[in-house]
Amino acid sequence: MTDGQRVVEHPTGLRERKKRRTRDALLHAALELFTTQGYEETTVDAIVDAVDVSQRTFFRYFASKEETTFAVQEMVESRFLSELRRRPATESPFEAMRSAVLCAWNSIGEAIEELVTVELHMRTYRMIESTPTLLAAHLRRSIDLENQIAEVIAAREGLDIETDPRPRVAVAAFSGVMRVTGQLWGQGRDTSVDSLRTLTEIYLDHLGAALVGNWHAPVERTAETPHTSAG
Template sequence: MVIDERSATAAPATGLRERKKRRTRNALLRAALLLFLSQGYERTTVDEITDAVHVSQRTFFRYFANKEEVVFALQELVESRFVAELHARPAAEGPFEAMRGAALAAWDSVEVALSEVVPVDLYMRSYRLIESTPALLAVHLRRSTELEERISRLIGAREGLDVDADPRPRVAVAAFCGVMRVTGRLWGRGEDTSVESIRGLTETYLDRIGPALTSSWRGPA
């Protein structure tokens, strides 16, 4: 048997390069978030971020288009997990059941993914940063609207519906995403920064949507 030495060494070399890139990106992300939190998003410069990691501006822009993209990198990670889980839900599940299951499954797996990049506590603090910075909050609301539309179209495709003709997917997703925003804000203001905490809040609040919309509130919750 003939062994191609170039093939044998190419894979390990590629793996090392990818790990180095991932370490550099994660270091830039951590440094940027810590600077944003300590001195403010708008007062922090790209030069300060790169100086903290000892890399060039060119390296920063190889991984991030701008500071805004850094801030929302963790939100993008969490959202992508949710969308992937929603794609994987059984076809027999109804729309709300599928979204609920996807949200809880995403929280079950996202802690490991987050901790490979930043401490989970830093993710929670970055959520507070977004909520307290007007420029970032405006971007967050725009991104939320875009995500809602993406999920609505996914739900419409699952149900075989045209979302532009049938309002139900968008209505269901609006209710679901509203609850997710509420739980995120409550979690961000709380003392318990664990993923278990936000998962528990998510489950509790999602399970209250039906009764909140269809039942009388004049009685025990």
């Protein structure tokens, strides 16, 4: 590498890092304001004032307040889809989804911490669940994600998603478990990513038995269920 090349590349790296810092600062400020004073009560002006930038700068990184609310969740979902596409073809659809979500959670804690604290992510999740407009958006996004997952599963299995119901049925069952574990995690005392991963694994491992098993038989547990009561 020549001196001339270093002069060209160094400013570009600085600009990209500055852009990343600005975006992260806007995201953190937005989520803090949303979770402390309310989503509807927080304006874009309040967010940019907290970071000391212009509205124009905000809209350079985010299309709306709603986009900032779901930015971390979007990252988590993208990580899951990437993991799912990499799963070996020898795995069954459910095995692939289970492995993908658990593998994603192995590293997602650090990725979340690069943007916000896990504690703030937890507060944001609770805010979404308690804010009607955001809950509606959350459900809409969940449907879109389920469709994407079903398309990946159908492609893996060489199926026509329009004529074979199995990809959508499998994804609906999987997504239902994910919603339940997310809600239980959001109500619990342990806000760690490890607690969410453990809870997810336990509930996914009981899906088959819940659908076709004998409910009067003793339940076998591979791990201690985390304490999920609120308080």
